[in-house]
Amino acid sequence: MENIFLKIINREIPAHIIYEDDLVIAFLDIMPVNKGHTLVVPKKHFVNILDGDPDILAHMMKISQKIAQAQVKELGADGFNLIVNNGVAGGQEVMHSHFHVVPRFAGDNSYQKPSHVECNKEEFEEIKEKLAGVMS
Ligand code: AMP
Numbered sequence: 001m002e003n004i005f006l007k008i009i010n011r012e013i014p015a016h017i018i019y020e021d022d023l024v025i026a027f028l029d030i031m032p033v034n035k036g037h038t039l040v041v042p043k044k045h046f047v048n049i050l051d052g053d054p055d056i057l058a059h060m061m062k063i064s065q066k067i068a069q070a071q072v073k074e075l076g077a078d079g080f081n082l083i084v085n086n087g088v089a090g091g092q093e094v095m096h097s098h099f100h101v102v103p104r105f106a107g108d109n110s111y112q113k114p115s116h117v118e119c120n121k122e123e124f125e126e127i128k129e130k131l132a133g134v135m136s
Contacts, residue, residue, distance in 0.1 A: 005096040036103040048086040077103035
C-alpha cells in the first residue's frame with residue numbers, strides 16, 4: 001500500500017516541514033483542523049502505538065511538546081490537542097504512525113470532546129481486573 005508519509009520523508013512529494021532529526025519529521029497537516037495543525041511522524045515505519053518502538057514514541061512525545069510550545073509562542077494558541085488515532089476503529093487513515101498536534105484558540109469550537117457510554121459498577125470492576133491483571 002502507498003505510504004504517503006514515507007514519500008514526504010524521502011522528499012518524493014512536498015510538505016511544509018517544520019522540524020526534522022534522525023528519528024522524526026514534523027510537517028503541517030494538509031487538511032488542518034486549525035491553522036498550525038502539525039503531524040509528528042517517525043522516520044522508521046510502524047503502524048501506530050501498538051507496534052511502535054517505545055523509545056521512538058517517547059521521542060515523538062518530546063517533539064510534540066516542543067511543537068505545542070511553538071504554537072503557543074508563535075501562533076498565539078491558547079491550548080492544544082494531542083490526538084493519536086490508532087487502527088481503523090480508532091479513526092486512523094494513514095497507516096504510518098503519527099501524532100497530531102492541533103493548536104486551539106479560545107472559543108474556536110473546532111475539536112469536540114468524544115461522547116460517553118454508560119458503564120455500571122460491575123463493568124468497571126470487570127474491566128479493571130482484566131486490564132490491571134496484565135499490566136505488571
Ligand atoms: P489519521 O486520520 O490520524 O490517519 O490522519 C491522517 C492525516 O494525514 C490527516 O489529518 C490528513 O489530512 C493528513 N495527510 C494526508 N496526506 C497528507 C499530506 N500529503 N501532507 C500532509 N498531511 C497529510
